[in-house]
Amino acid sequence: MNVGLLGLGTVGGGTLTVLRRNAAEITRRAGREIRVTMAAVRDLDKAKMYAAPDLKLIDDAYAIVDNPEIDIVVEMIGGESPAKELILRAIENGKHVVTANKALIANHGTEIFAAAQRKGVMVAFEAAVAGGIPIIKAIREGLTANRIEWIAGIINGTTNFILTEMRDKGADFADVLKEAQRLGYAEADPTFDVEGVDAAHKLTIMSAIAFGIPMQFDKAYMEGITKLTGDDVRYAEQLGYRIKLLGITKRTKNGIELRVHPALIPARRLIANVDGAMNAILVKGDAVGVTMYYGAGAGAEPTASSVVADLVDVTRMHTADPHSRVPHLAFQPDTLSDEPILAMDDVRTAYYLRLRAFDKPGVLADVTRILADLDISIDAMVQKEPHEGQELVDIVILTHTCLEKNVNAAMVKIEALSAISEPVARIRLEELAK
């Protein structure tokens, strides 16, 4: 099998490095050589470090996707264009595709898989979700016996690094972000990471393969970590919780939840102890119960680990009849389900609410009445000591499971109370068990 790489950046370079270093081991496993014969790069000068007699370096990606001698195209350019056009052209030319491009798969996966289906080729994308963790394979093949009930994961290393630092140092978001940027854990423009977009891309992909639904990134709810304060992190800790940015997708009787937001998790849960830039994903199946998958969610060689595993898989399945291959979306294309994605208003979960109030009599009575009127039952309520020299006190409320739209309505009413000094801080709370 001849392989052509599109892009030799972090992931592309890592892929070439791993394929070269472990060539003997990989051949022992795959039973045949995986030969990278071409690589397309933007800057031929920069790519000189990868030069080798058996590798043709070029600056025209179309010369790879149109080359009849190439069997598998590995797309590691990222972004939507020209990655999408190149992949569709490769498929049109009868080539298999391996990609690490989560934005592309989450937004255009359904179209790409349909094209691949028509041509009888494979599109593999293990590296698009959670870097080196073989989570796509686990859900799609390891757990085929199960009706998947929910998936919840820490699937963005940047935000997990920031949240870990906020907890360890008692610092606020903005200060830790600067430190993370200095250390290379966050990009100069961190929007995709800190606003939950990157996590939502990965979650959309997992949701599709868990439930057998089309990719529906446009319906994902996204809330980032930019508004979290050191106070909330500390209060959560005092109540026995950790705050993590979670991607959650869950099958309910009304539809499928698809949401990324910060969440309180009981500190005793294993996943609450996943720190730094690491990723971890919980999958709940009806037969197996909860399983967890942990590892590096990014980085050159961890991501290359998944790209190369896909290359071996595609090489092995190349000769199989297309119907016998593992379906792209885990379920046979003609059996995809049209279960709706739930609007965030219709999601049910528990909540942490933090109110900042002037310490006047009657505030608690007003707040509890508002909550009761909206069917929101209180699990715990704590009035914190006022910050030194301030007349404001923080009131922290944990609710039982209730309807998101009722919590939204309650927040509006609470914020209208004269004793309340600023918007209510609301963080969802996930038990992640049962």
Added chain:
Amino acid sequence: MNVGLLGLGTVGGGTLTVLRRNAAEITRRAGREIRVTMAAVRDLDKAKMYAAPDLKLIDDAYAIVDNPEIDIVVEMIGGESPAKELILRAIENGKHVVTANKALIANHGTEIFAAAQRKGVMVAFEAAVAGGIPIIKAIREGLTANRIEWIAGIINGTTNFILTEMRDKGADFADVLKEAQRLGYAEADPTFDVEGVDAAHKLTIMSAIAFGIPMQFDKAYMEGITKLTGDDVRYAEQLGYRIKLLGITKRTKNGIELRVHPALIPARRLIANVDGAMNAILVKGDAVGVTMYYGAGAGAEPTASSVVADLVDVTRMHTADPHSRVPHLAFQPDTLSDEPILAMDDVRTAYYLRLRAFDKPGVLADVTRILADLDISIDAMVQKEPHEGQELVDIVILTHTCLEKNVNAAMVKIEALSAISEPVARIRLEELAK
């Protein structure tokens, strides 16, 4: 594909239940129906609960392995005989085999796979290791890019339950074992679990697929948890460690380590926090780094989850040419390596040593001299307060990495000191990082 089940006990019954309950979901994934048409049971009366018009219940297992209409035989009898004979006969008859039998695979896997190879059929055994966790698939397919460096796992639920209780309740082994037996977490004869035999079966299988070596259960080092005391668990905790029964297999320049024994693990490691009857496995690959896989390691439906996943895999790969299938031992049969399994004497790790001594001057000097003479360097040494009303004190020593045979020699010399009142307690210490 017509499937015949051998055995309808815990795992067999669970498999049938899951296949029936999730039939629609499984067919949506596999693209074809998986029909269980026959099941062999010892007691037809007991199996009545599983009766159905499309299932033939019989008490002769050979009537299944010899039936030309059966495509896949699922062996869930356990033990070595007649399971081995039945599986070999099924293979001889050209049938694929799925098995949950770890003792059989660890002891006779090499012979069974060779027979399967000759006949061009598949033998799948995901359920033999760590119940519902798809760890075989992860190592064999998910991490193909990697040179695996080591695997370390909590792969026996009974002992992990006992160790968790010992820590939580400060109790000794014997008391907790009784409680575990009462709750059904331990068998009436717990030998295989508490002496590390069950863990060594699973470890042997993982070692073979990680390193591409034949199954060599006879060379596995096994040490159980029966000698652990509440004192050791408590001292470990005070030093920042947890005690777990670990299965460890590691590639070194001299050979492969294959060992099951209790070990101190830094309490901050995620795997140190895997409690109760749960399993977790760390896999270190050179490209991906450390990944971890967590879930239920036993039980009817978790194990059935893996059996059914294997059924779907075998169904999918049925039409592939045998050379393109995933090799049984992860590496192509003609590339298996003859790297030796290291004798335990030649293993290098760190150690916790607990000495019980009469509180006399000069003891510490004698002990430290013995250790220094044998190239054992001390990381920490703590003399504990004497137990109330006793003249004996405990001395706890943590060593840096050193050679097992030197530690054995040191223990003999230390025990010969007149101030030492009883055998040295020795527990290995594993950092589980890098």
